Amino acid sequence: MKRHYAEIVKEAGLRIPALLEKQCQDPESAHHGGLLTPERGYSEPGHSSGAIDSLLSVYLCPEAALEGDRGLLDSAELYADHLLNAQHEDGTIDLRETNFHDATMIGFCTQTLAFTLKLVQAHIDARPELATIESKIETFLRRGGEGMLTGGFHTPNHRWVLASALTLLWQQFDDERFRREAELYLAEGIDCTDQGEYTERSTGIYNVVNNRSLLIMAEILQRPELMDPVQRNLRMVLHYLEPDGSLFTAASRRQDRGRTSYPISYYPNFLGMAHQTRDPLFAGVADLILEQARAGRRSGDGLGAMLTQYLLSASLREVDLPMIAPEPTYTLYNPASGIVRQRHQQMSITLLEGATTFMYIAIGEVRLNLKIATTFYGDRGRFTPQELGGGVEDEWRLFEHKRWGFKRPFAEPPGTSDWDQMPHETRAEVQMRDLDLEVNVRWQPQESAVEVDYRSQGLEGVLYKLELAMSAGGQLQTDQLRLPCDAGQSAVLRGGGEVIYRLGSEAVRITGGSDEHNSTEAMRGSEPADVSAFTLYCTDVTPVEGTLRIERALS
Structure with missing residues (x-):
């Protein structure tokens, strides 16, 4: 929403120093170009996709203080090199903490980088220096598409991550193989109950993943019925808000069970549904989440990572929606x-x-x-x-x-x-x-x-x-x-x-x-x-x- 745009630009800018500081600059290191944090001591290839998106969205944002800073573009190119070097011949990458030759990690990366590529291509005529990063992102996505065509999944939410990523690649590259593969997953039916509960019951993590994936497919495939489970889930989530603004997570079947979690990661879900449906409740919740973030009640991320979506959508930047607050x-x-x-x-x-x-x-x-x-x-x-x-x-x-x-x-x-x-x-x-x-x-x-x-x-x-x-x-x-x-x-x-x-x-x-x-x-x-x-x-x-x-x- 228009009233949120300045805050999103600010949040995106706050991410940049850590991305620059924690990028491994040692050309002799196996982690060269990756995000290397002290608590991990190793780089996860998939983290480079979010870093690339954050750096480029700030680089291309007219309102950002670091707009046009060449250091951001150089860093994004180095993160892209790290990602390409980590990509296996079959197109997959590893989630080193648990999964290897993992097509689903390609799916998660694609959900980010497909939009980053759209943003780059929207500016490349005026910014020819973007040609190198455009080529690297496109190469990664094309290779990753092959990995998703032959790869598989473990968990219920992975199906919708893969299907939505394949849908994005179908839209980007006009390759029918990607759409056919996505339809194989969709043919299994969406695992969301009438009351809005997904199989994993993951209020703190995977509800958001499912909703994001379904919204992507609803728009690109022109299947508005895929928004129905998202609406049901978001309405259910409002009944999981605790008095202090956190989420009830003890019923989850996944790793977020019992963890303190705030709904900041739901911001894209509620904002997207607000603009799709013009429902003032969804707009009101998006606004509430932003207020929570301002007050320091946050877990994970979800705001700064939204800058690419704002830059791609004039409606998000320029339109304010009527709002009502959720009932306590x-x-x-x-x-x-x-x-x-x-x-x-x-x-x-x-x-x-x-x-x-x-x-x-x-x-x-x-x-x-x-x-x-x-x-x-x-x-x-x-x-x-x-x-x-x-x-x-x-x-x-x-x-x-x-x-x-x-x-x-x-x-x-x-x-x-x-x-x-x-x-x-x-x-x-x-x-x-x-x-x-x-x-x-x-x-x-x-x-x-x-x-x-x-x-x-x-x-x-x-x-x-x-x-x-x-x-x-x-x-x-x-x-x-x-x-x-x-x-x-x-x-x-x-x-x-x-x-x-x-x-x-x-x-x-x-x-x-x-x-x-x-x-x-x-x-x-x-x-x-x-x-x-x-x-x-x-x-x-x-x-x-x-x-x-x-x-x-x-x-």
Whole structure:
């Protein structure tokens, strides 16, 4: 948008010093021309594509302070040499941290460099010095196209990366082989549910990758239906925004699971959809993301890398769109993914099916995560809800039935003394016992509170603990004491007690609890305590019936 353009130019310029400083200048080094960072100690070929794009977009931007600086063009050419030298005969490159002869890395590079090439070619008549870099980028893309025609993928999102990259090459080089290959991937169907969830459930990384890829294909192939899953996903993502502006990532199936992540990488997704659909909500979210970046709440990148898109689109540079802000109150229930998300202003709760950390609470920047464990036959005693349902009047139920006991000797010799080869499933079972664990959650948004009823039925005498892992560094306050709460420390909330936990400008009141035993961190079979958190325990013995109330308190 027009109001964002100056900020994008500024962000792009901020990237340049590091790209110049960290480029390996040693001609004797295997990393010559690549981006060499101290934390890695080696260069990733694919990183050169982003460097080339950043350098050239600033070089060609009339509003950039370094516009026309020959040092940027020289550096881009050296990065291109590094990329070409790293390219295998089959057209692929390596992702050295994990994959080799990787066609998908060519796909990611193409998603960037195909647009860089368009920008270069738009200026080459007036800037003949661009001829060398144009030739190098085109050579890399043509070779890479051959690698994608014969290469493959690992993960669901890779399909759309490859398909979109092939589509870009079809547009650039008018080679039907690229379009036919892209259609092979598209024929598999887009793995996005009606509620907008992709297979990998990756709020922090791969949602963005999927959306970017589908938007590229929707435009070039003139298939507007490919924007539908993008719209669904972006609307779903709004229900994953936490009160502090970060994203909920604990449900991800990929490496972003549980990582603190801000939605800066979604900026191109929301901006692109805003200009495609003129939806003021998408424009409003793009604006919100930019405000977050200004405030320093960012993870990864996504703004400076947008300069090429702005330079290629007069509409992005010159048009402002009407905007509305996303609602800070919502409810999302996605039974297919086993997740509930509810938020009201500065408090949110998340419930997860099939996860030992079954409940997440966010109050401002304070995080509170709930687990339950018992001594029911070792690690079988961990509460991992098999069922999540409800929703009537903001009440939810999580439930798990457990059954275990002992095995008898074989009635007949098993034919082997090798324990691992024995048919243990045929052994008779004895002394089988049942334990039902249930949690009922009552969300009370107008009171900024949630009540957690927990109970058990079945086997008696089983040690039980509920653990509440909280953001460390605060202070626990009771009528009698104030206790600093550092990472790795813990306390037990005694029956009927009340404590207030203060962290920064937030205060959380917790009432309820029980104190029937001291088996907390050391409980056999339970998961290790979170050493980065302060943990509050409630301990009991089955049969259990208790309530924990957690509410935002006036600080």
